[in-house]
Structures are given as C-alpha cells and as structure tokens.
Amino acid sequence: MTWALLAAALCGLGLYGTLAAAVPLRRLLGFNLLGAGVFLCFGVVAARAGDPVPRALVITGLVVAFAATTLAVALLRRLAATRD
Amino acid sequence: MILDALLALAILALAAWTVWTRDAFAAGIGFVATGLLLALAWVRLGSVDVALTEAAIGAGIGGVLLVNAATHLGTTAEEAPPSPRQNRLIALLCAGFAVAVGTALLTLPDPAPNLVHEAAAALPATGLGNPVTAVLMVWRGLDTLLEAIVVLLAVLGLWALAPEGATRPAPPPREEGPLPLLARVLPPIGVVIALHIVWAGADGPGGKFQGGAILAAMWVLAWMAGLVRAPEVMDRRLAWALVAGPLVFLGVGVAGLVLAGEFLALPAGWAKPVILLIEAPLTLSIAAGLALLLLGPPERAP
Structure with missing residues (x-):
C-alpha cells in the first residue's frame, strides 16, 4: 500500500512540476518525476503477483525515457544558443 | 513496514524538493537523489533488475545529463509563470489526478490478472x-x-x-x-x-x-x-x-x-x-x- 500511495503522489507531483514550472528544464525534471511515478505503478502491479512482464516493460521504458530526455536537453540547449 | 514508509516519505520529500526548490542546479541534484532512493524502493518491490536499471540509467547517467544541463542552461524562463489562481487550479487538478491513480492502484482486483x-x-x-x-x-x-x-x-x-x-x-x-x-x-x-x-x-x-x-x-x-x-x-x-x-x-x-x-x-x-x-x-x-x-x-x- 505504501508504494501504491507513493506512485500516485509522484504522478501528481510530477504532473504539477511539468505544468506549473516556467523554466523549461524544470518542466523536464517534472516530466521525469511523472515518468518515475508511472513506472512505480507498474512495479506495484508486478509486485502483487511477482509478474516479470511489467518489470521488463519498465526496463525498456527507463531506457527510452533517458533517450527522450537527452534529446529534450539538446533541444533546450539549442534553443538557448539561438536566443543569445 | 515502518522502514518502507520512511523510505517512501524520503522519496516524496526529495521529489517535492525537485519541484519547488528555487535553484535549477539543486533541483537536478534532488532528482538524482530521488532516483537513487527509488532504486531502493524497487528492491523493496522485489525487482532487483529494475533497481539496477533505475540506479544506472535513471539516476546515474540520467542524473549526469540533467545536472550538467542545469549548470549550462541556467534559469531563463521561457514564458511567464502561471498566475497564483492558475497555479491553485493546476495544483488542485494534479492532486485529483494523484487521488485517481491511487484509488485505481488500491482497488485492483485480487488476484490481479497476470x-x-x-x-x-x-x-x-x-x-x-x-x-x-x-x-x-x-x-x-x-x-x-x-x-x-x-x-x-x-x-x-x-x-x-x-x-x-x-x-x-x-x-x-x-x-x-x-x-x-x-x-x-x-x-x-x-x-x-x-x-x-x-x-x-x-x-x-x-x-x-x-x-x-x-x-x-x-x-x-x-x-x-x-x-x-x-x-x-x-x-x-x-x-x-x-x-x-x-x-x-x-x-x-x-x-x-x-x-x-x-x-x-x-x-x-x-x-x-x-x-x-x-x-x-x-x-x-x-x-x-x-x-x-x-x-x-x-x-x-x-
């Protein structure tokens, strides 16, 4: 139950960070927190039965999230460079 | 059980720090710390595979990327922050979202389809x-x-x-x-x-x-x-x-x-x-x- 509540709280907190932040990088951090919350939801469901399938999906998800984040950071740096 | 609750509270506190601290660099560090503790949470959830991935990719190289980005990008706002009224509305809707996710997770059928x-x-x-x-x-x-x-x-x-x-x-x-x-x-x-x-x-x-x-x-x-x-x-x-x-x-x-x-x-x-x-x-x-x-x-x- 602890982890279900944490997953839900991280989802809410991450979504708030994504929507309410004015600095783009802070939005990215919020979005990653939202992702962590969603992954934890998978973990909570997987832990109930010891199911390996959601766990494998989370591993895939973490790598894809990292790849997307690097691309977002590169876009932000490019944006900052064009503004200077 | 108490240790789990303490771990969950620490993760939540660090995540809140990541969202609300003023300094972008401090937010990056907060994100890395959240990720490392999340790896421990994954161990407690019985999945060492995911814990390793979270520590190596989520908090590890992901943390390096975001902290490095925080030092380079600074804190230039792209647009005006939401007004206090908008902010309250966003917070309210996000809290509602969290309650919905929590309710869904706590009322899963037993035994769960797997x-x-x-x-x-x-x-x-x-x-x-x-x-x-x-x-x-x-x-x-x-x-x-x-x-x-x-x-x-x-x-x-x-x-x-x-x-x-x-x-x-x-x-x-x-x-x-x-x-x-x-x-x-x-x-x-x-x-x-x-x-x-x-x-x-x-x-x-x-x-x-x-x-x-x-x-x-x-x-x-x-x-x-x-x-x-x-x-x-x-x-x-x-x-x-x-x-x-x-x-x-x-x-x-x-x-x-x-x-x-x-x-x-x-x-x-x-x-x-x-x-x-x-x-x-x-x-x-x-x-x-x-x-x-x-x-x-x-x-x-x-």
Whole structure:
C-alpha cells in the first residue's frame, strides 16, 4: 500500500512540476518525476503477483525515457544558443 | 513496514524538493537523489533488475545529463509563470489526478490478472533463469529491438541538432586533481562489473541495458578527465559499433521468420546461444549509443 500511495503522489507531483514550472528544464525534471511515478505503478502491479512482464516493460521504458530526455536537453540547449 | 514508509516519505520529500526548490542546479541534484532512493524502493518491490536499471540509467547517467544541463542552461524562463489562481487550479487538478491513480492502484482486483504462469511455463525452453531477461529477449523481443533502435534514433536526432561543419562533441573543460586519477583507477573495475552484470543477466538480476550503461559511464568518465577524445561523427568504426546490435537482432529476427516460422522467433533448442549472439553486439551498441547521448551534439571545431 505504501508504494501504491507513493506512485500516485509522484504522478501528481510530477504532473504539477511539468505544468506549473516556467523554466523549461524544470518542466523536464517534472516530466521525469511523472515518468518515475508511472513506472512505480507498474512495479506495484508486478509486485502483487511477482509478474516479470511489467518489470521488463519498465526496463525498456527507463531506457527510452533517458533517450527522450537527452534529446529534450539538446533541444533546450539549442534553443538557448539561438536566443543569445 | 515502518522502514518502507520512511523510505517512501524520503522519496516524496526529495521529489517535492525537485519541484519547488528555487535553484535549477539543486533541483537536478534532488532528482538524482530521488532516483537513487527509488532504486531502493524497487528492491523493496522485489525487482532487483529494475533497481539496477533505475540506479544506472535513471539516476546515474540520467542524473549526469540533467545536472550538467542545469549548470549550462541556467534559469531563463521561457514564458511567464502561471498566475497564483492558475497555479491553485493546476495544483488542485494534479492532486485529483494523484487521488485517481491511487484509488485505481488500491482497488485492483485480487488476484490481479497476470502472466506469471505463462512466463514460468515457457522459461525452460529459453535456457534462461531470469524471467525478466526471458521476457525482454523472447516474448517481447520486438520491444527490445525497437528500444535499441530508439537509442539509435535519439543519437541521430542529437546529431541533427549540430551546427554546420561540426565534427565531434566539444572537449570537456580541463580537469586537474582527483578526476584524472579516478578515471584511471575506476574503469578497469567498472568494465569487469559491467560485463559481469551483462553475463549474470541470463540467470539473475542484470542485463545488457544496465551493463551497457555502466560501460558508457566508464568511457564518459575517461572522456571527462581528458584521457580519451570523443570520436568524430563520421568515424566508420563508430557507425558500426552503433548499428551492430540492432543489425544482428534484425538479422536473427528475419532468420526466425525462415527457421521458426515467425519474426524474432528463436529456433527450438538454440535459444540460449542465439540470445548470447544478440546480446554481445547489442551491449556494445547500447554502450556506444548511451555514451554519445551523454556527450551531446557535436560542435564546430575551434
């Protein structure tokens, strides 16, 4: 139950960070927190039965999230460079 | 149980710090700390595989990326922050969202629908002992193949953002002191650990993504200390290292179409050697891809 509540709280907190932040990088951090919350939801469901399938999906998800984040950071740096 | 609650509270507090602290750099550090504690939470949830991935990729190289971005990007706001009234509305709706997610998780049917028996029944045929690796390599091989290609696409996307005439990522600022020493001492140990994690992934927690991330981190460490140069983007060997894994995986997938009657199907009795054949180049490609993603887009030679 602890982890279900944490997953839900991280989802809410991450979504708030994504929507309410004015600095783009802070939005990215919020979005990653939202992702962590969603992954934890998978973990909570997987832990109930010891199911390996959601766990494998989370591993895939973490790598894809990292790849997307690097691309977002590169876009932000490019944006900052064009503004200077 | 009490320790779990304390761990969950610490994660929540760090996540809140990440969202509300004023300083972007402090927010980056908060995110890394959240990720490391989340890895512990994954251990408590009984999934050491995911804990390793979270520590190596989520908090580890992901943390390096975001902290580095925080030092470079600063805190220029792209647009005006939401007004206090909008802010309250956003907070209210997000709280509602969290309550909905929590309610859904706490009212799941019991026993939850799952694929445990299907996964366990098919495990002997794969020659693997770790059901998570079996899911990644055998039943959801398509996901893993596409994931390797996503890393490749992200590298291409990054290179597409490079200015005209750029050949390689800019060298890091010159480092004196403990970093060059660390970059000489740590990689031999790190490479052994990384390969062990890849190899152990067949029967226990571990796998190519976790091991690949550690390999990438070791190389980036040597690069940060100025011991190795970033490769040129037009380097043929680099291109082969990047595509070797997805290419072999695709080749095995097409061979499965002919030999086992289905794309990505592994021929019976040969699953284990074929998985090793895929995993070796895939580890190299993932490590190369993750390292290039950490280095960022190439810049114009000075």
